[in-house]
Amino acid sequence: RKEVEQDPGPFNVPEGATVAFNCTYSNSASQSFFWYRQDCRKEPKLLMSVYSSGNEDGRFTAQLNRASQYISLLIRDSKLSDSATYLCVVNMAPSGSARQLTFGSGTQLTVLP
Amino acid sequence: EAQVTQNPRYLITVTGKKLTVTCSQNMNHEYMSWYRQDPGLGLRQIYYSMNVEVTDKGDVPEGYKVSRKEKRNFPLILESPSPNQTSLYFCASPKSGTYGYTFGSGTRLTVV
Numbered sequence: 001r002k003e004v005e006q007d008p009g010p011f012n013v014p015e016g017a018t019v020a021f022n023c024t025y026s027n028s029a030s031q032s033f034f035w036y037r038q039d040c041r042k043e044p045k046l047l048m049s050v051y052s053s054g055n056e057d058g059r060f061t062a063q064l065n066r067a068s069q070y071i072s073l074l075i076r077d078s079k080l081s082d083s084a085t086y087l088c089v090v091n092m093a094p095s096g097s098a099r100q101l102t103f104g105s106g107t108q109l110t111v112l113p
Numbered sequence: 114e115a116q117v118t119q120n121p122r123y124l125i126t127v128t129g130k131k132l133t134v135t136c137s138q139n140m141n142h143e144y145m146s147w148y149r150q151d152p153g154l155g156l157r158q159i160y161y162s163m164n165v166e167v168t169d170k171g172d173v174p175e176g177y178k179v180s181r182k183e184k185r186n187f188p189l190i191l192e193s194p195s196p197n198q199t200s201l202y203f204c205a206s207p208k209s210g211t212y213g214y215t216f217g218s219g220t221r222l223t224v225v
Contacts, residue, residue, distance in 0.1 A: 004155075008153075034213050036213075041201075041219070041221075042218070042219070043203055043216035043217060043218050043219050044156070044203070044214075044216055045216070046208060046213035046214070046215075049213065087155070087156070089213075100158075100161075101146075101158075101213075101214060103148075103155045103156040103157075104155055105153060105154065105155035106155060
């Protein structure tokens with residue numbers, strides 16, 4: 001079983017749609033959680049951190065469910081520019097130690113005009 | 114501006130010819146890391162360094178070496194590259210103010 005699992009997609013949605021991605025992680029001791037965005041052939045870039053209480057950044061909402069060990073990302077009113085691969089990332093290192101990020105394989109999103 | 118700079122962006126080489134991919138960061142951070150990215154496998158950690166002269170293996174260290182002689186630089190060395198090391202490589206260092214990473218622009222390596 002992979003440590004961080006994501007549905008690879010691809011998700012093809014029309015402009016303006018709401019789309020949700022889920023991600024599960026295996027290590028219940030994981031400390032911090034992120035969503036990264038990666039455009040084709042480019043480096044991953046931090047989209048948002050995921051907090052226990054859930055957090056929102058404009059059209060993006062991230063949620064964490066520690067009991068079920070999953071993380072979600074919701075994109076509302078999707079834009080063409082949202083087309084990218086979204087990576088679920090988990091820091092599995094114990095608190096206070098080095099940052100050991102484990103990456104999911106990514107979910108590919110294409111927003112269609 | 115906080116940056117991680119890696120070179121070269123593209124490299125085609127032949128099996129067995131030693132190569133080095135350079136990485137430098139201007140954030141004065143102790144921690145640096147190398148990843149490789151392959152289709153369907155995501156990003157996998159090769160080596161990481163917690164400080165100068167402190168390096169450790171990640172998940173896929175075979176065939177790679179690293180060195181950390183100074184804080185800003187963390188080169189990745191392939192002593193005898195093989196075709197299965199054809200991949201997209203990223204260097205990364207923590208992003209200030211968060212627990213995320215800043216990545217370099219990537220090095221696309223092809224070993225023939």
